[in-house]
Amino acid sequence: DQKGRDFFVRGIPEDVRRSRKIQYSATLLDLMQAYARIRTRDEFRPYAFDRHHVFTMEQALERMRGLIGYAGDWTDLQSYLPDGWGADPARRRSATASTFAASLELAKQGQIEIRQSETFAPIAIRRKTP
Structure with a gap:
């Protein structure tokens, strides 16, 4: 009922073509960030340290409380380190730090x-x- 009044028929059917043109744009920084995200996601492992090389402050406090009564005059802090912890640098650092922290607590x-x-x-x- 609207044909001929509101719109008119053509004799040739009209073919509608839709064309999509995709255009990507990325900077070098975008590419590097995407690459870093992929690499870190695959290789992420939580850090787990070796507890055999850690001398805790609680251990140092216990050791110092036992040894402080036997010390006479001024004694070097290094003499309170546990036996066998002076050879390996990582173990020596751990023992020195915890012994120093324990000595501060005792002071x-x-x-x-x-x-x-x-x-x-x-x-x-x-x-x-006294």
């Missing part, structure tokens, strides 16, 4: 005194005298 509690004559000089500790 805070008032059980020992700490002194160091100059910067980078050896740290000496002794039992606090």
Whole structure:
């Protein structure tokens, strides 16, 4: 009923063609970030450290509390390191750090005194005298 009034018929059917043209655009930074995301996703493993090379502060506190009573005068902090921990550098660093932290805790509690004559000089500790 609208034919001939609102729209008119042509004799040749009209073929509608849809053409899609896809155009990608990416910078070098985009490509590098995408590559990094793919590489890190595949190779990500949580870090697990070897606990055999770690001397905890609790272990150092226990050791120092046992040894501090036997020390006479000022004693070098290195002498409180556990036996066998001085050869390997990683183990020595761990033992030194935890022993130093334990000595600070004992000094805070008032059980020992700490002194160091100059910067980078050896740290000496002794039992606090009343």
